[in-house]
Amino acid sequence: MDIKEFIASGILEHYVLGLASEQEAQTVQQYAEEYPEVRQELNAIELALTQFAQADAIAMPKELPNKVLKKIDEQIQGPINNGRSNQKSSDTTNTKGGNNPLIWIIALVAIGLGVAAFMFYNQQQTTLTQLNDNRILLDSLQQDCSGKDTLIDQLQQQLRITRGQNNQRIFMLGTDNSPEAIAGVYYNPDDQEAYLDVINMPTIPTDKQFQLWAIVDGAPVDMGVFDVDFSSLGLKDIPFIENAQAFAVTIEDRGGSPAPSLETMVVIGNVG
């Protein structure tokens, strides 16, 4: 018979309450010796009944324990010691060792705690990994965000420039050298500010650079060299120069040239 079924049948409860037949009682005793879970179940039933009895109890007369002990003392002092002569020689086995249910409880609890600890450890490792991933993600988002902030600043700055009153926009259109090229200069005499806006420029060798020129009183004035980086939308801050009549861009050796080479001019545009 399956032990679980045996326990579930109620035979153990009947046994403890004296409802089991003699044959049933023998089976229970035999099973209790063979199967620890049966013994354990019986213990639990008896324990519950013990607690029931204690909950049900009323106080005995206070002097009763002394009466009992007195009666025992009479027996001890009695002439024949009433059959207690052998009690000291009885065996002292089976009190220590593996039968103590406490050991089993502790072992089970220890295993339970071990499993729980292992699960917590795993959980913690997973959590740490996730935390780390999240940190990396957060860092990249922060970088992204500060990049966007810079971009917004730039765009706001450009918006401010392009919307500025008294702002002149000078288009520099492509020459025969580079008909597709186009660039602009924002020129604001009131605020004394000027910005270069590169819209399209030809590709040039790395040893070459663009150079911006302003034409003042018919003579070219060097306004600095620049590279074209289409990944940045920024307007380039350029020196402000009074009375500029025209702006032009030439291709020069890297570092710039003291005088513009007209044959390499890519764009030009007049002020006004």
Place this chain on the structure above:
Amino acid sequence: MAEFDKQAFEHRIVELLKSNPREAVSEILEHYGDALFTVALRIVGTTEVAEEIIQDAFVKVWQKADQYDPNKGKLFTWLIQIVRSTAIDKVRLVKFQQNRKSQSLDANVYDNVAFSEEMKVKDVGLRRVIEQLDEKYRVIIRLLYFNGYTQSEVTEELGIPLGTVKSRAKIGIRELRRLLGGTTVLTVVVAIIWYIFM
């Protein structure tokens, strides 16, 4: 009383029963005296006779101290068997038999004068737990376990068939364990702490 304390207590008593049975009796009385006295009182009906029963029963406990085998059952079960049989023998001897049933049964012994005047419940918390158990289960458990009724005595007394007695006994104990179970987890924790620090 926590389950664990009981385990530790029983363990100590088992040792004492072998080494110093008089001391064992003294400790058992302190621990289980009220419960065992109440069992005796239920069967015999009067405090005086119940006191005699307890005295006789504990002399037997002292005499049979080396016969208790913890592998065969819990200490309290062994004790209650001795008290019960001593009480039942006494009742038979004095020919109390008819009285005993009607008195102790009706069925609440707590209505009995002998009980109410000395009524002093020790563990109120535990008592409340037990009171949650349906009366029909409590009666069966009391009759069988405390009063030592046979199954036919119970069927006769309560006027219910044997099948019902058996099923109520089974369900009653399971309900009892379920109700008491609430304290078990705490008990295990206390047991572990005790074990670690001892």
